[in-house]
Amino acid sequence: MKLGKVENISGIKLGILGTHLGVLEALVPSDEGLLPRDKDGEFVVVSGTKKLLELSPVKVDLIQLLSFGNTLPSEKDALITKLRALGVEPQLVMMVSGVNPMKPEDEDEAVAQLLHNINAAKRNHTTEINSTSMEPWMEGTSPSDEKDFQDRVTQNIKLHFRAFQEADLTNSCVKNWNLEFLRPGEFATFTSLEKIRPVLDGLNEKVGRPFFRALIDAAHCGDSGLSIAQNAQIISEMGANDQIGPFHCSAPTTRGCLSSDDGWVSALLTANAQTGKLPSAFVELFRHDDQAFAELRQLVPGHGVDTTMGRTYIEVVVDGLVDTVRRLNNLKNRGMI
Helix, strand or coil: CCCCCECCCCCCEEEEEHHHHCHHHHHCCCCCCCCCECCCCCEHHHHHHHHHHHHCCECCCEEEEEECCCCCHHHHHHHHHHHHHCCCEEEEEECCCCCCCCCHHHHHHHHHHHHHHHHHHHHCCCCEEEECCCCCCCCCCCCCCHHHHHHHHHHHHHHHHHHHHHCCHHHCCCCEEEEECCCECCECCCCCHHHHHHHHHHHHHHHCCCCEEEEEEHHHHHCCCCCHHHHHHHHHHHHHCCCEEEEEECCCCCCCCHHHCCCHHHHHHHHHHHCCCCCEEEECCCCCCCHHHHHHHHHCCCCCCCCCCCCCHHHHHHHHHHHHHHHHHHHHHCCCC
8 A cells, every 4th residue: 555645844855776676787887888778678777766756655856876987978868867857866876897996006097987977967967976986896905004094095085186176076067076985895995984084084175175075874884893873973073074965774784674774774864964964865775686796795694684575675665765754854843953
């Protein structure tokens, strides 16, 4: 039975990612740079989003899209146009693959991949961009000492500021760039909110304003080794520095139904909202059997547990949207935002 409409009164925009449709099945381009399409020739992300919007009693404002450097520009543009026609505003989450952003010798290629995506954002008048561009996925090694860590911070600042300059983001439609850290195993260096801060501080010092912010994911916070209280304290401090970007409502380890989050989503959603700087909250789930995460399931005990309990993944995301908007509305009603 479909629920009646649930209005979002919080002032914080609500979004989804297409990851619940399958990363390889919906988001990763072919060798020819073409994005996945269904049997009717429609983008998988578009047809999946249509089904979700039909089912959801909550208005969805935004969708974040994993965006790769080898996707044809025409494909990116067409996908963005089709999603906007559904009344959902797309944001790119820029991926860097085949290079190590922390190595100076890889800087040129990493910047080229970032510019490919930034130019797509500029062509399509996007105001906010995101990226997981600080290190390679599941390929890195941990810093050998503090100097090694600082060298990686320095190179990341250099690389991202170079992309900022070459894209002329100062004079563009893009208002801010959100950097995301990942859990240990996925990343080897920037694996917590604490570790990403020096990069943000250094970049914003160069830009002269808080242009670079953190994309804060509850799952990554929960798997980072820092407690809820430690993460909340850092979030409060970053809020004072205007470094709060979008928040991902995502369950630690399982990456499934938000009921498996053990309190992390609710606690950190509240911490982010209380800063007064939270622009948006996204519900993010991964399929428990997603081919793209087979290696991660072997690495991390508990990742890949089926939390659907008889529901489709679209239904699980809709449940997450309802849960999230009710939490935001209650924070508003209680005067906490």
